[in-house]
Amino acid sequence: MKNFPFKPASFALGQTGRREMLRAGAAFGAAFTVALNFGLPTTALAQGAYPNRAIKIVVPYSAGTGSDVLARTIAQSITEKTGHTLIIENREGGGSLIGTLAVAKAPADGYTILIAANPMVIVPSQSTKPPYDPVKDFMPITKVAVIPLVLAVSPSLKINSIKELIAYAKANPAKLSYGSSGPGTISQQEMELFKQAVGIEILEIPYKSTAQAMTDLIGGQLPLFPVVVPLVSQHLQSGRAKGLAVFDMQRSQLLPDVPALSEEVSVPGYAPTPVWYGFVAPANTPPQIIATLNGLINNAMSAPDVKARLVILGAQQLMVGSEQFAADIKSEYDKAGALAKKLGTAK
Numbered sequence: 001m002k003n004f005p006f007k008p009a010s011f012a013l014g015q016t017g018r019r020e021m022l023r024a025g026a027a028f029g030a031a032f033t034v035a036l037n038f039g040l041p042t043t044a045l046a047q048g049a050y051p052n053r054a055i056k057i058v059v060p061y062s063a064g065t066g067s068d069v070l071a072r073t074i075a076q077s078i079t080e081k082t083g084h085t086l087i088i089e090n091r092e093g094g095g096s097l098i099g100t101l102a103v104a105k106a107p108a109d110g111y112t113i114l115i116a117a118n119p120m121v122i123v124p125s126q127s128t129k130p131p132y133d134p135v136k137d138f139m140p141i142t143k144v145a146v147i148p149l150v151l152a153v154s155p156s157l158k159i160n161s162i163k164e165l166i167a168y169a170k171a172n173p174a175k176l177s178y179g180s181s182g183p184g185t186i187s188q189q190e191m192e193l194f195k196q197a198v199g200i201e202i203l204e205i206p207y208k209s210t211a212q213a214m215t216d217l218i219g220g221q222l223p224l225f226p227v228v229v230p231l232v233s234q235h236l237q238s239g240r241a242k243g244l245a246v247f248d249m250q251r252s253q254l255l256p257d258v259p260a261l262s263e264e265v266s267v268p269g270y271a272p273t274p275v276w277y278g279f280v281a282p283a284n285t286p287p288q289i290i291a292t293l294n295g296l297i298n299n300a301m302s303a304p305d306v307k308a309r310l311v312i313l314g315a316q317q318l319m320v321g322s323e324q325f326a327a328d329i330k331s332e333y334d335k336a337g338a339l340a341k342k343l344g345t346a347k
Contacts, residue, residue, distance in 0.1 A: 050289050054085040056112045060099025062092045066313055070277055071115040073309045077300035095123055104137040108282040110289035116280050118186045125336035126184040128346050135330050139285045141293045143278035143320035144301055148248035149226045152241045156220040162245045162264035169200035177203040178224035179213035183345040187226045190247050197270035228275055229254050230314035247272035254314045290322055
């Protein structure tokens with residue numbers, strides 16, 4: 001090894017220099033830990049290999065929502081496992097539009113990512129001039145969890161299965177109604193697709209709040225309401241509402257006695273779409289960065305505390321990679337666009 005041409009005394013640092021050196025060392029240590037954990041080349045770290053500073057997760061909803069809780073839980077797990085910092089930024093508004101658009105326009109360097117859900121795909125499908133393209137403007141990282149909808153019915157409605165519902169609706173077209181969260185929402189989309197698939201007519205009643213729809217369902221003023229499992233499970237268990245089917249290919253762990261829709265009906269070309277959660281980065285983010293983020297997130301998902309939080313949220317864990325997630329986004333965007341055109345909801 002060559003000797004370096006400086007004397008030890010000439011390398012003395014002041015307090016400011018020591019602090020900067022400690023910060024650099026901490027950042028290098030975090031990046032080195034990530035590299036070791038996920039098989040990344042450690043030789044490139046001195047040249048600023050990713051990640052060497054904090055990663056921001058944009059949540060396009062307010063604090064306390066399902067997306068927010070999940071993002072914070074995963075971020076905390078990654079920090080505990082690797083020592084690397086992740087920060088959460090809530091940018092709610094426009095039904096997820098504001099936060100989603102901010103990430104679409106962010107630098108494609110892996111330091112700003114989005115926790116996405118169905119509205120990322122549905123919102124632009126409701127516009128004739130979409131503010132962004134969910135297929136072209138993002139690089140999918142991984143889909144991590146789903147929370148299925150359950151078709152809840154009022155106890156006053158003497159229907160106890162999907163087959164009975166279909167038979168009644170066909171014999172009495174447009175005499176039943178269902179509650180939704182409004183045009184372009186997952187509750188409207190899934191119910192309308194279900195109606196098309198089985199050939200029935202049920203009128204939509206848009207609600208401004210899920211709480212009001214639940215009140216009307218329990219009170220007998222609203223016959224049907226497709227709603228996420230955690231928001232109705234206690235009412236189903238108490239008998240104040242009935243669950244006909246879960247909009248998914250399998251039963252929910254929170255509602256093991258309620259059949260999946262796929263158990264009740266089989267229609268070629270129709271598959272229910274649950275509420276999903278995943279992470280995406282801006283378009284043109286390098287593949288190696290996407291792979292690193294995928295590893296960080298999926299490793300965090302294996303932590304016991306993260307799994308416990310998913311149970312509380314009523315979510316089912318997934319391990320969907322970037323390529324399959326990209327295919328899912330395109331399929332859902334096409335489906336949402338076709339439905340918006342048919343219903344005339346695109347503006």
